Amino acid sequence: MKAVIAEIITIGDEILYGQIVDTNSAWMGAELSKAGIKVKQITSVSDNAGHITEALDNAKTRADIILMTGGLGPTKDDLTKDVLTAYFHTTLQLHEPSLADIAEIFKNRGRELTELNREQAFLPAACTPVRNVLGTAPGMWFEQNGKVYVSMPGVPFEMKRMMTDIVLPQLKAYFKTPEIIHKVVQTVGIAESILAAKLETWETSLPEHLKLAYLPHLGSVRLRLTGSGEDATQLEQEMQAEVDKLQQIIPSYIFAHGEIKLEEAIGRMLKERGLTIATAESCTGGYLAHKITSISGSSAYYQGSVIAYHNNVKIRELNVNPETLQQHGAVSEATVKEMAANVRLKFGSDIGVATSGIAGPDGGTLDKPVGTIWIAYSDKYKTEARLLQFNKDRLLNIEYTTLAVLNLVRQSLNTTVEE
Amino acid sequence: MKAVIAEIITIGDEILYGQIVDTNSAWMGAELSKAGIKVKQITSVSDNAGHITEALDNAKTRADIILMTGGLGPTKDDLTKDVLTAYFHTTLQLHEPSLADIAEIFKNRGRELTELNREQAFLPAACTPVRNVLGTAPGMWFEQNGKVYVSMPGVPFEMKRMMTDIVLPQLKAYFKTPEIIHKVVQTVGIAESILAAKLETWETSLPEHLKLAYLPHLGSVRLRLTGSGEDATQLEQEMQAEVDKLQQIIPSYIFAHGEIKLEEAIGRMLKERGLTIATAESCTGGYLAHKITSISGSSAYYQGSVIAYHNNVKIRELNVNPETLQQHGAVSEATVKEMAANVRLKFGSDIGVATSGIAGPDGGTLDKPVGTIWIAYSDKYKTEARLLQFNKDRLLNIEYTTLAVLNLVRQSLNTTVEE
Numbered sequence: 001m002k003a004v005i006a007e008i009i010t011i012g013d014e015i016l017y018g019q020i021v022d023t024n025s026a027w028m029g030a031e032l033s034k035a036g037i038k039v040k041q042i043t044s045v046s047d048n049a050g051h052i053t054e055a056l057d058n059a060k061t062r063a064d065i066i067l068m069t070g071g072l073g074p075t076k077d078d079l080t081k082d083v084l085t086a087y088f089h090t091t092l093q094l095h096e097p098s099l100a101d102i103a104e105i106f107k108n109r110g111r112e113l114t115e116l117n118r119e120q121a122f123l124p125a126a127c128t129p130v131r132n133v134l135g136t137a138p139g140m141w142f143e144q145n146g147k148v149y150v151s152m153p154g155v156p157f158e159m160k161r162m163m164t165d166i167v168l169p170q171l172k173a174y175f176k177t178p179e180i181i182h183k184v185v186q187t188v189g190i191a192e193s194i195l196a197a198k199l200e201t202w203e204t205s206l207p208e209h210l211k212l213a214y215l216p217h218l219g220s221v222r223l224r225l226t227g228s229g230e231d232a233t234q235l236e237q238e239m240q241a242e243v244d245k246l247q248q249i250i251p252s253y254i255f256a257h258g259e260i261k262l263e264e265a266i267g268r269m270l271k272e273r274g275l276t277i278a279t280a281e282s283c284t285g286g287y288l289a290h291k292i293t294s295i296s297g298s299s300a301y302y303q304g305s306v307i308a309y310h311n312n313v314k315i316r317e318l319n320v321n322p323e324t325l326q327q328h329g330a331v332s333e334a335t336v337k338e339m340a341a342n343v344r345l346k347f348g349s350d351i352g353v354a355t356s357g358i359a360g361p362d363g364g365t366l367d368k369p370v371g372t373i374w375i376a377y378s379d380k381y382k383t384e385a386r387l388l389q390f391n392k393d394r395l396l397n398i399e400y401t402t403l404a405v406l407n408l409v410r411q412s413l414n415t416t417v418e419e
Numbered sequence: 420m421k422a423v424i425a426e427i428i429t430i431g432d433e434i435l436y437g438q439i440v441d442t443n444s445a446w447m448g449a450e451l452s453k454a455g456i457k458v459k460q461i462t463s464v465s466d467n468a469g470h471i472t473e474a475l476d477n478a479k480t481r482a483d484i485i486l487m488t489g490g491l492g493p494t495k496d497d498l499t500k501d502v503l504t505a506y507f508h509t510t511l512q513l514h515e516p517s518l519a520d521i522a523e524i525f526k527n528r529g530r531e532l533t534e535l536n537r538e539q540a541f542l543p544a545a546c547t548p549v550r551n552v553l554g555t556a557p558g559m560w561f562e563q564n565g566k567v568y569v570s571m572p573g574v575p576f577e578m579k580r581m582m583t584d585i586v587l588p589q590l591k592a593y594f595k596t597p598e599i600i601h602k603v604v605q606t607v608g609i610a611e612s613i614l615a616a617k618l619e620t621w622e623t624s625l626p627e628h629l630k631l632a633y634l635p636h637l638g639s640v641r642l643r644l645t646g647s648g649e650d651a652t653q654l655e656q657e658m659q660a661e662v663d664k665l666q667q668i669i670p671s672y673i674f675a676h677g678e679i680k681l682e683e684a685i686g687r688m689l690k691e692r693g694l695t696i697a698t699a700e701s702c703t704g705g706y707l708a709h710k711i712t713s714i715s716g717s718s719a720y721y722q723g724s725v726i727a728y729h730n731n732v733k734i735r736e737l738n739v740n741p742e743t744l745q746q747h748g749a750v751s752e753a754t755v756k757e758m759a760a761n762v763r764l765k766f767g768s769d770i771g772v773a774t775s776g777i778a779g780p781d782g783g784t785l786d787k788p789v790g791t792i793w794i795a796y797s798d799k800y801k802t803e804a805r806l807l808q809f810n811k812d813r814l815l816n817i818e819y820t821t822l823a824v825l826n827l828v829r830q831s832l833n834t835t836v837e838e
Contacts, residue, residue, distance in 0.1 A: 045460055309722060317723070363718075
């Protein structure tokens with residue numbers, strides 16, 4: 001089967017001048033890829049009619065699908081609609097359902113419909129309008145010589161909704177793309193290279209139509225198995241069998257199947273067991289608490305935290321023994337264990353975790369260079385600590401430490417979460 | 420003076436498939452723009468020799484400068500060097516200084532130099548090598564028919580260092596770009612549209628060679644005044660006079676001149692006055708503490724925090740009166756004021772701040788819908804609270820609330836920080 005090729009054209013000076021980062025294209029690239037459509041080029045062009053036309057001319061020599069974002073606003077900088085009207089030798093005409101949508105949005109905002117926004121409902125006669133339920137700029141779908149051109153707004157949540165609800169399903173139908181299934185397996189606590197070595201035999205044995213991708217991010221690695229075929233049921237069964245094999249090879253590093261964050265997986269494990277957790281943070285300075293509380297519903301298992309940035313706070317609020325601090329220092333196994341055990345007792349939670357280290361870039365010594373970090377885990381059976389050694393970047397050290405603590409909690413809960 | 424035009428070509432399938440977001444191009448676009456060079460197009464292409472060549476051919480019809488990133492690694496997927504060698508009809512030759520740099524990097528990592536990495540020191544004879552002090556792939560600078568082509572690694576920190584130290588200064592010299600000066604004024608607590616209305620008269624009065632840009636981000640707006648001219652000293656004086664006028668128009672919204680974050684500005688204000696701060700967080704769940712402690716040296720003024728997610732913690736650790744909680748609820752002016760005042764007393768700090776609200780997306784009621792958030796500030800003279808009302812996005816609510824609290828602290832300190 002011949003690959004279906006797409007290109008993305010983003011329109012707007014604000015991307016070229018670096019005022020905004022083009023996150024739309026990456027999202028679209030990932031979604032198209034998941035739908036079995038290959039992105040060949042992404043082109044960002046200026047708000048200039050000639051330049052947009054040139055980009056369209058170039059793209060159609062390479063691609064079956066040309067997706068555009070941006071330039072659909074109501075002001076005179078926004079040229080995409082006029083360019084497309086000329087490009088497809090057509091004229092603008094009022095599209096009543098779009099006008100009704102726009103009027104509805106203005107009504108909900110309690111504002112008067114302006115002439116500029118009314119003009120957004122005039123669309124090229126040659127296009128099939130693509131409904132925008134979240135904003136005032138409708139999308140446009142054109143077909144010419146077996147190729148499809150779609151223009152969408154640049155506002156990320158409007159574009160994403162349009163892609164998900166309408167454009168991707170229609171593209172799959174139009175180009176009769178094969179069935180594509182993705183299975184994501186989330187690992188933590190193992191480096192990509194070691195993981196690759198452990199999986200080598202299994203990976204090599206995969207049939208041609210199943211591909212494995214390693215997607216590392218800050219100390220965790222997502223594994224994505226992508227399969228394509230004619231029969232979805234059969235493909236699903238075949239892939240599940242491979243994922244089961246994978247689970248057998250590296251059971252202790254897998255925390256979830258599916259697109260689930262580590263903090264979310266831990267939240268679900270805690271909830272299922274009816275356990276609660278409290279945190280005591282020094283070097284992570286609140287970031288660990290933030291990660292845990294970024295999950296909606298975390299109040300069911302999260303009690304709270306003491307952020308003990310000063311030693312006085314460690315002594316007064318966490319009952320760390322002043323002698324421990326004097327003898328071993330704040331960044332030590334003894335201190336961090338007392339922090340974890342005491343926050344657990346103090347907050348009456350089932351689990352207590354703690355961090356203490358030198359996040360940097362200043363504050364290191366010969367004995368304890370920047371990046372020296374102790375973390376601890378405590379429950380009613382045990383209190384244990386680990387020493388971490390990172391580098392000089394303060395924010396990365398905070399990120400890595402937080403992940404390592406979450407991984408300690410996960411290891412003690414020792415289970416896997418399904419999407 | 421004719422504008423100098425640049426184009427950026429990023430090379431690599433991982434961008435097209437959405438496995439990474441291309442942040443390099445936005446950074447380069449912003450830096451080039453600051454240097455008086457206009458970016459006309461950004462093109463992301465696949466790891467394919469023909470495709471890279473086509474992109475170069477197209478770019479040189481439009482631009483004076485073609486900047487490439489990516490495809491310089493040691494593996495066979497990395498094609499950029501071979502493509503450029505063919506494109507400029509040249510051959511590879513060993514570049515001894517690059518080999519010395521690569522050998523040094525391997526020595527520092529305690530690893531044996533591999534043949535693959537040794538090959539990275541072979542560079543096209545027609546190029547001027549661009550030193551990479553942070554990685555094993557040297558950059559390449561080509562000149563042909565008055566146009567400049569530069570190839571750089573895709574690793575962001577390597578590319579940024581190369582651009583800043585070598586490429587940007589050399590481009591400015593080569594194309595004799597005008598003197599460009601930027602002055603950044605940071606505002607908070609005022610919406611972009613209201614700010615624009617207040618500044619309209621002043622902005623309209625600016626001479627042609629001074630341009631103002633509004634760069635909004637999550638409730639704060641950076642104002643960037645860009646001037647171009649022949650004489651740097653004169654331009655600097657002229658721009659400073661305009662910035663002084665700006666300061667007179669909106670004194671109470673400006674927290675810093677220059678690229679300084681709000682949490683950093685507050686840190687410097689606190690340090691200068693010898694003041695300390697402690698935080699009590701409910702709905703922000705540690706994010707406020709994280710923002711404060713993300714600044715290196717924050718231990719000089721930050722004492723710590725109690726994250727009181729559960730009411731029990733509010734009562735036990737922050738001495739909130741149980742009657743207050745019963746009568747007014749956790750999300751109330753009375754509770755948040757007690758939290759701020761008590762954390763200040765408990766931690767012995769000069770300032771205490773607190774947050775309590777419904778971050779969402781669940782947990783709202785008719786009286787207190789999702790996004791209802793109280794914040795408070797307390798020092799020895801006063802304790803005051805503000806009611807905020809946001810929407811349903813949990814993480815955005817946490818971000819906006821944190822910014823609002825930092826702004827409360829700034830208002831009480833009532834000063835401006837210079838870069």
